[in-house]
Amino acid sequence: MVPTGSYLLLSAAFFTIGLLGVLVRRNAIVIFMSIEIMLNAANLAFIALSHQLGSLRGQVFVFFVLAVAAAEVAVGLAIMVAIFRQRGSVDVDEIHLLKG
Amino acid sequence: MNDLWVISPMLILAGVAGLILLLDLFLPAARKSMLVYLSLLGLGAAILANLAVGHGTRSAFGGAVGIDPLAYFANWILLLSAVLAVLIGQRYLVDLDMEHGEHYALILFATLGGMLMAAGRDLLIVFLGLEVLSLSLYVLAGYRRTDLLSQEAALKYLLLGAFASSFLLYGIALLYGATGTTSLEVLGATLAGRAGGVDLLLILGVGLLGIGLAFKVALVPFHMWTPDVYEGAPSSVTAYMSVAAKAAGFAAVLRIYPQALGTMVSDWAPLFAVLAALTMSIGNIIALAQSNIKRLLAYSGIAHAGYILMGVVASDDFGVASALYYLLAYTFMNLGAFAVLIALREGEREYLSLNDYQGLGHRRPWLGASMALFMLSLAGVPPTAGFLAKVYVFGAAVQAGYLWLAVVAVLNSVVAAFYYLRVIVIMYMREPGAQPAPVSLSPSLALALLLTAWGTLQLGLWPTPVLEMAQESFASLLGV
Helix, strand or coil: CCCHHHHHHHHHHHHHHHHHHHHHCCEHHHHHHHHHHHHHHHHHHHHHHHHHHCCCHHHHHHHHHHHHHHHHHHHHHHHHHHHHHHHCCCECCCCCCCCC | CHHHHHCHHHHHHHHHHHHHHHHHHHCCHHHCCHHHHHHHHHHHHHHHHHHHHCCCCEEECCCCEEECHHHHHHHHHHHHHHHHHHHHHHHHHHHCCCCCHHHHHHHHHHHHHHHHHHHECEHHHHHHHHHHHHHHHHHHHCCCCCCHHHHHHHHHHHHHHHHHHHHHHHHHHHHHHHHCCCEHHHHHHHHHCCCCCCCHHHHHHHHHHHHHHHHHHCCCCCCCHHHHHHHHCCHHHHHHHHHHHHHHHHHHHHHHHHHHCHHHHHHHHHHHHHHHHHHHHHHHHHHHCCCEHHHHHHHHHHHHHHHHHHHHHHCCHHHHHHHHHHHHHHHHHHHHHHHHHHHCEECCEECCEHHHHCCHHHHCHHHHHHHHHHHHHHHCCCCCHHHHHHHHHHHHHHHCCCHHHHHHHHHHHHHHHHHHHHHHHHHHHCCCCCCCCCCCCCHHHHHHHHHHHHHHHHHHHCCHHHHHHHHCCCCHHHCC
């Protein structure tokens, strides 16, 4: 039996990997994948805690998160396809018409 | 049945939005304007349903959603801003050749998401509402899909918004671990009965949740996306999201922090006070240097988020009421300013530079006067809504013992007055250039201007009924 703490550490590690990916990588699709890793890190934490607490709430939450993440991917890829058609690249360093 | 009755305004919005999407397939291009009336009808029906459900505290679906004075008030703000956004956007969309049914459907879906967020009594519902709102806004921001700026705004909003959502979600997961629940009611009760001591999961959870929400309402240092997204998105969409996203985000903040996490107020309130001071100072100082009116309003929006946060910091009934009052006032004055901004346009070309406003007060007296009114209100000059809103939040902060924050806020208002009044000076004291910016004022835009100007004055001159309604909003969560 693996203790809950280990799962939480693993999920924190995933969250950090995703976070670093968002900060370091420059391709919009890879950044988006990193964000998905962060979401799934939260899912892992939910499931581990749900098991620990013996309540189903956390697992139900995960189903909703999966659906939301799928919707987010659909919208995100649509926006990226629109950008790629116009510019031929989704490198976030090349997308800087707005001075932020 | 009771369950469905409580969420009937949201059901109406969802139904009408679906109907619009369906009708859009069959309507010939020349008759798309019918969809405007349909969406206004749907919003009207939702407003009536909201009135009929009333503001008495009621929960539904096993306590997952509920209506109470806070949700009722937030519903009003969200529905009003949607009505105004539809009115403001109608002609603009036709001129930009992008009047599709999806636009109205997305505005209705975004409003639905915001209302769900305000009505959520479970963090799951708050999260779902937030995502429905955000996903609609990502699409709306990129609505001119062949326009490079609009695309860029959509991508930046999407990446940073999804990034923020993952923080929020991780925060919820840790809170769940610390308290064993996601229901805000149970969460509040569990925390109230908790023995002292440091709980790492709890503190991390509250912090990450705060970061996620701070991104959504654009608090410094999580504001970087705001000016770019506001500038790149189509103006009518910017107008809508500047108020709707703020109103929904703050409704969630007001429910989660002062109410569910009320027992931990000494842990988070000082932190929020620092964030509020930073947000208003940085927003105002950068706004001073802007020459594009859309960016100016974006930074001014950041500063206003700082003022509203003062009500959260105060965290008592007056604080919550003043924050809600501020949100309503901001809805009127900011949408009004955007309506004027959209009026300065010819066909597809928009005139967004401050210099385009030269002599506007003389060329178009009514348009100039209403812009002057909105600028005075944003600056906080009596007898406008912005003045009373500021008095209330400052008063709430002082009452809660945050005198230093109130002093910072007053100094900030002085700085802010400079750039708001500069717009008025440009409009009235400068001669128009050789080629003055053309004005195209459609009937629906004029109606929106009239409504916002009325709201700005009404809230400034006769605030009592609205303030009383807002004051019931505190502690309604625990049924006190």
